[in-house]
Amino acid sequence: MSPTVLPNHQAAVLYGPKDLRVDDRTLWPPQHGQAQVAIVATGLCGSDLHYYLHGRNGDFALQAPLVLGHEAAGIVTAVGPGVKNLVPGQRVAVEAWCRYNLCKNLRFASSAKTFPHLDGTLQERMNHPAHVLHPLPDNVSFEEGALAEPLSVLLHASRRAALSPGQTVLVYGVGTIGLLACALAKSYGSSRVVAVDINQARLAFAKSHGFADDVFCLPATPRAKSPEDQLRKAKENADLLLEVFGEENGFDVVFECTGAEPCIQMAIHTAITGGRVMLIGMGTRSTSLPLSAAALREVDIQGSFRYANTYPDALDLLASRKLQNLDKLVTHHFDLSDTAHAFDLLTRGVDEQGDMVLKIMIGSGTPPSHR
Known part of the structure; x- marks a missing residue:
């Protein structure tokens, strides 16, 4: 099924330390085994912040512009050839792997470990391998789905x-x-x-x-x-x-x-x-x-390095409501266009009112009815 034509979808792209720009990018149709996802919520994490501040995270340094973000959930907008497990309109959590955590050929969205880099989820839409897109339970919100990654x-x-x-x-x-x-x-x-x-x-x-x-x-x-x-x-x-x-x-x-x-x-x-x-x-x-x-x-x-084979259990646990007060973890929300401001706030740890900053969620302009 062909995607809606979006000649200029937006992405928050890091070019170097504290050099983050919101660029227009061409949206390509999903390839075989991929689905296209409209990203509704992305949580910022510590590794994103290291890249933003220093242009590197440990030994992994930027070699080219990179879209950050890997804690995300969204809506399937199109599927590529061979995809049978997803349909447009489906709500999903995005697992950011191309391969698993201890694989020598590991590729992880928003990481500069490999080159060419694999762009992350701080963009309006992205194409992603369908087998690591996990349907959200009905009672799990997009922001909760983004928390499935941490x-x-x-x-x-x-x-x-x-x-x-x-x-x-x-x-x-x-x-x-x-x-x-x-x-x-x-x-x-x-x-x-x-x-x-x-x-x-x-x-x-x-x-x-x-x-x-x-x-x-x-x-x-x-x-x-x-x-x-x-x-x-x-x-x-x-x-x-x-x-x-x-x-x-x-x-x-x-x-x-x-x-x-x-x-x-x-x-x-x-x-x-x-x-x-x-x-x-x-x-x-x-x-x-x-x-x-x-x-x-x-x-x-x-x-312990990231995770493997955990997303179904994470989503089941979120749906079970056994984890109390998770909604309190998300303290601030920003639109994609304000991503640089969000990173600066995360750096400070407190907002302009002196309130504590924990988890910041970035939204990409998806209508509120889908949130």
């Missing part, structure tokens, strides 16, 4: 950590990923979920909206003079956390969602003997670790 990150991590009912869980960092880690742990039946951050406002949000049972704001400390000094301070802070939370033996599962070296170090000390530390945050490229402490207590340190 939720998938936590589902994948929870599977690797063998998260199970009755366990105690500690979460470092209460941005969107950390808050979703808390919510997911509660949905799994964890006996206690606590969170740590350096941002008191975010911790208050996590506690007041029921994401965490208890929270603690880490005190500011002078910059460590050496790696040994840093490891010593991490152990001292870890001991303080266990004392404050009344968990002398540590936590069964620790989700590290900051990527900050001190938190990674503390995570090892705050896990119970035989416990698991799940590394989710992507930040520090090289880290000094207290490996002897991990080895002597058989603390497993596990990495």
